[in-house]
């Protein structure tokens with residue numbers, strides 16, 4: 001039996017731009033995610049170039065290419081790794097995407113956001129559609145906690161309802177590309193989660209994660225799906241969808 005969103009949850013997602021679904025992945029599935037990360041790192045350097053991105057703060061410091069704790073993110077895993085490709089077909093993800101976006105959906109992008117202890121950097125305030133440039137913005141992401149996720153180790157911070165303002169100006173380069181106007185503290189909601197819990201967020205919702213200030217790991221999976229009526233518009237971040245579903 002897969003999860004079926006209630007009308008109230010669908011309304012909440014449309015109005016507030018987010019929804020929390022507890023327990024979307026099992027302990028066993030999270031364990032597989034961790035072992036896949038370890039396997040990828042053990043295969044260095046024989047892995048695709050776009051799969052691993054290291055923490056910028058490690059530049060110039062002693063580090064090893066095989067140390068998981070030096071990794072900022074894994075990227076495009078559904079293209080490169082069968083476990084993550086199969087996970088994109090998980091009924092709770094795919095059926096929820098179809099409920100919110102319509103029958104024909106595409107997997108836009110997958111990431112494993114590693115936010116390692118002590119050396120990580122914040123992810124600046126942004127809207128994902130600042131990177132995707134999709135019109136209309138019929139797209140959302142699942143952000144799935146793999147570790148216990150807290151304010152101290154870098155949980156998601158969002159501005160409920162901000163997707164209704166439409167795409168706002170962004171500036172900066174690479175991972176520092178973000179909103180030119182930072183939200184007011186009173187508008188911000190932090191979203192602590194337990195392993196396996198998912199935050200669903202619309203692709204124009206303002207969001208941010210602080211650095212991990214603890215000695216605990218904070219790994220999260222991010223899977224974005226888009227609807228079939230969406231077109232990519234040109235911007236500075238060229239990307240290709242990972243999977244189309246029939």
Ligand SMILES: O=C(O)CCC(=O)C(=O)O
Pocket residue numbers: 111113115123128154207208209220
């Ligand atoms: O998990 C994180 O640290 C932030 C991820 C995020 O917002 C993104 O990559 O767009």
